[in-house]
Amino acid sequence: MVDADLYVYPDNRAYRYDGILYKIGDPVGRVGDYEFDGELRGIFAAIDGSVRVVVECTAPGAKRTKHIFAPAQIRHRQITKYATKHEADHG
16 A cells, blocks of 8 residues: 655655654654554564554553554654652652
8 A cells, every 4th residue: 555645765764754754763652542652663664565663662661662553653742751750759
């Protein structure tokens, strides 16, 4: 399936979707029925030619879990500093 709103740069370090540039290392989040905030870690073509992106979760306790999404499923997000237990208890 070819997406007319998607362009992957030849070095696979960035892509443009709906006019927005995404680069490896950008903070992103999943759009949809569940949250998955993290960092864009990879861009690749699946066997069928569709583009997929790898997002590594940055939330505490997530153990750097990675999920694979279609580009339409993620958007840039604000960088959130997760508070440690000490910071949460003591402001």
